[in-house]
Amino acid sequence: MGQANSSLRETFDRVVCINLDRRPDRWKEFIDQLSAIEWPFADVQRFRAIDGDRVGSPDWVQCGNGAWGCFMSHLRILEEALLDGVTSLLILEDDLCFAPDFRQRAMEFLGRVPSNWDGLLLGGQHLMRPHYVSDGVVRVLNGNRTHAHALQGRYIRAAYQHLCNFAEHLLAPSHHVDHRLGTLHLRGDYNIYAPNPWLVGQAAGSSDITGREESFRKWDNSIRVPSQNEPQLDKNALELAERIPLIVLMGPYRSGCGLAAGVLSQLGGYRGNVDNPYMEDRDLRDLCRSCFTEPALTEHVPSRGRVRLLRNWLSQHRLDAARRNHPFAIVKHPLLSLMGRDLVDVCKDNVQFVSVQRALEESVRSLQAMEWPTFRVGAKEAQERLLAARDTFLDEHKHHVITFDDLRGNPMDAATQLADIAGVIPTEEQLKMACAYVNASRTSAIQLQAG
Incomplete structure (x- = not known):
């Protein structure tokens, strides 16, 4: 001693x-x-x-x-x-x-x-x-x-x-x-x-x-420590996790990416640790906001650091999807529009990029209507920059396009299109649930304004 x-x-x-x-x-x-x-x-x-x-x-x-x-x-x-x-x-x-x-x-x-x-x-x-x-x-x-x-x-x-x-x-x-x-x-x-x-x-x-x-403050570490009784993935399962396709939804705030993510989740996609109505994984949201300040979109973490963070998060995201027997995993946050090349460096392949498109003026009005303190000023500038960054990246990479109007106006066709992108054959029940999700969004002020 x-x-x-x-x-x-x-x-x-x-x-x-x-x-x-x-x-x-x-x-x-x-x-x-x-x-x-x-x-x-x-x-x-x-x-x-x-x-x-x-x-x-x-x-x-x-x-x-x-x-x-x-x-x-x-x-x-x-x-x-x-x-x-x-x-x-x-x-x-x-x-x-x-x-x-x-x-x-x-x-x-x-x-x-x-x-x-x-x-x-x-x-x-x-x-x-x-x-x-x-x-x-x-x-x-x-x-x-x-x-x-x-x-x-x-x-x-x-x-x-x-x-x-x-x-x-x-x-x-x-x-x-x-x-x-x-x-x-x-x-x-x-x-x-x-x-x-x-x-x-x-x-x-x-x-x-x-x-x-x-008051007294002693914050939770928020770290999940593996249990000795928890079944561990063997080598085959780990390889399976690597094969889990990623569907990356790209668009500025209030563009309809949340609505598309909700539809994909009804088709069997893994959403992650979602704690908000925008279908954003909590850890991915924190990662993105740590890399870029809203609404100025100032870079705080260089590309090399972002690649490291994304690689760690995506590995766990895919692993969780494999554990839960999901056929694909959903990746969604507006700030990912600034990180397209970082995602390519991490994913290499087995990833599908989806451009969710909505008229800029509509998305700006919707964002302003939300009255989020972060976007009391600079909403239009942020949307324009995200849109430009996304389109510049996607001009050089294979991607799919789906519109907010299609999601809201013809959910059955939109769900079928998203299922095809994800490489899954949905059941009739899954398609019905996807349409029901879109229809239910019409009664929600949050989803109604932005999706």
């Missing part, structure tokens, strides 16, 4: 906790927690937080003075670490809350985490489903929150330089420091790991960043 304790103390060269001068109460609560859990790492240094309310923030910042102060505090900590030659760094925020068994679980996690780690997220929120690495360890694709995170080696400089890229920050002026670091995670150049479940949450109380009273 003595050797284990010594090893833990040497895990990080420096440990700092960010604390405002005007919050001595927070510092006392933090110190009390360290004693209660028998803090296993190096002694914690208090970092005098930059008080955004006192120093103010640039005019372009839209996240508030508190968030700006937090951003600059993290940036300053990284800068000092680089100047001092620190090779491993643990950054804490004073509103954290340790798990009661933190010491033991931290030891177990560090014993299991791959030695090639660049960053560790001890607490936080996954904006994209992480990848299972081993029992108790996941790899982070896009992590949020900075109340307990570690950096090592090259990643300290990379994070510092990334946060210093204010030209990119200007494109997303409402981003907090954790959002900015999340875009670095997405590039896939660094190995970021997290414990499953989390070791650290955020305590209840008044937030110095948002100014709101926050």
Whole structure:
């Protein structure tokens, strides 16, 4: 045990906790927690937080003075670490809350985490489903929150330089420091790991960043760990998964892709983890929105990173379709109009692209009628860019065309056409269900306006 304790103390060269001068109460609560859990790492240094309310923030910042102060505090900590030659760094925020068994679980996690780690997220929120690495360890694709995170080696400089890229920050002026670091995670150049479940949450109380009273927060890792009793796919099943055809529906917002996806699902297609009426897989939606900001459609992840993310998601999507005995899998999100070439790099073949077409003016009016906060401005510009990107890509690639008017006006013929594209022979009952789905959409305001 003595050797284990010594090893833990040497895990990080420096440990700092960010604390405002005007919050001595927070510092006392933090110190009390360290004693209660028998803090296993190096002694914690208090970092005098930059008080955004006192120093103010640039005019372009839209996240508030508190968030700006937090951003600059993290940036300053990284800068000092680089100047001092620190090779491993643990950054804490004073509103954290340790798990009661933190010491033991931290030891177990560090014993299991791959030695090639660049960053560790001890607490936080996954904006994209992480990848299972081993029992108790996941790899982070896009992590949020900075109340307990570690950096090592090259990643300290990379994070510092990334946060210093204010030209990119200007494109997303409402981003907090954790959002900015999340875009670095997405590039896939660094190995970021997290414990499953989390070791650290955020305590209840008044937030110095948002100014709101926050409840205790300890986010679900959203990672599905395989059960020992779950049947595993053998080699033949894995090969079968690779043969699952993909039907990629391409079109801007409110173009009818959701309606087409609904019809395809009635014909046996696998939709994925759909949690909204637009027939979008949750993880694919998060992936797309992490790569491009809505509505400006600013690129946050370069093509190489997008290919990696899409490959991982599509592999799991096909695997799930094979497990559930679906003959094909549906892929749908408006931002895929910007990622056609990325999809080709991933899929190579066994993929059918379908252009779902609706008059631009109609789709813009429908989008504006939805009154989504994201598209209060810039709706037309976003639609025009998505449409142009899709058509430019499809001009160079084999594809099929189906129109919104056909889907709504003649659902039987449209369903038959989509079945032919998917390579399936639908039953009479499936065709009836597909038509019923379209007809039911007429009574839904959401589907009625956009499909």
